[in-house]
Amino acid sequence: MAIDQLDGRIIVLLAREPRLGVLEMSRRLGVARGTVQARLDRLQSNGVIRGFGPQVDPAALGYPVTAFATLQIRQGQGADVRAHLATVPEVLELHTTTGSGDMLCRLVARSNADLQRVIDRVVGFDGIVRAATAIVMENPVPLRIIPLVEQAALQE
Amino acid sequence: MAIDQLDGRIIVLLAREPRLGVLEMSRRLGVARGTVQARLDRLQSNGVIRGFGPQVDPAALGYPVTAFATLQIRQGQGADVRAHLATVPEVLELHTTTGSGDMLCRLVARSNADLQRVIDRVVGFDGIVRAATAIVMENPVPLRIIPLVEQAALQE
DNA sequence: GTTTTCACTGGGCAATGTGTTCAGTCGTAC
């Protein structure tokens, strides 16, 4: 579960240049190929590296509008609401949070007008008492992991 | 910018089994290798596929606590706050949203106690007027893209 | 109606990387 500095360098290198093969990585890092391979296997079976799925940009897919919605759920309806939201493709992410039956979800839409349709579909469900939506205007820090990995690697 | 069904199948296949090579994908999809290669190149230069970076699980790195913080920013201090938050490794993501100088950020921490330290560091900055934090308890829908890709592929 | 354009096919080629195995070295924990 703890990663050392070599693990950290492997992850950071891979994050910067994902197309690198094991052989090229071992050259860059100055270690044997088998070492890199063993580390990668370990990181993946550890669950530290979940996978190498393609990072898709919703904006490029035609969904340039992102929003976060805070939902207040009627007591005992949590499971139903979760199931409902899971069926909406525009719901990219859903969290339950502290607070009385609160959830937070990330939405995307084709336009501000389309966002209204998405929100209607999201909140058009019985268990949802109230919804507050915040539309994203800028994304100064896109989802990142490198600084955290470097931090974790230093603390060994 | 629009993707067709073959593009969609490529992305979905790649999301499910990221280790697949171009040759194996062409076999599974029943098209020529060159076609898959050309589509992938196009998807990447389009920006639809941003990359294939490793998906790192913060929990496995020792940061099992996730939280979302809503920050209210003093007028005109936005740029400074952004720069400040970018230096905090535990800030994984930052958005500016509608609302009077509001920002939303995703945080991780080693424990609930550690979250206090992170929040102190985040809000210990002049331009931040107020902060409201919601701790994530469950994550019923982890960040996903496949349903949206399928939706986009159908609409052609 | 003819021609151009474009994407896809199916094949071949050299070069490279992969998965795997092995023996040898080093430091550390017992």
Place this chain on the structure above:
DNA sequence: GTACGACTGAACACATTGCCCAGTGAAAAC
């Protein structure tokens, strides 16, 4: 002092990659 675990450097067969090509078909332009 010995056993263990991790790393090294090398070898091997094999599959895949990047790149090229000519041929086909359909749709768009003329």
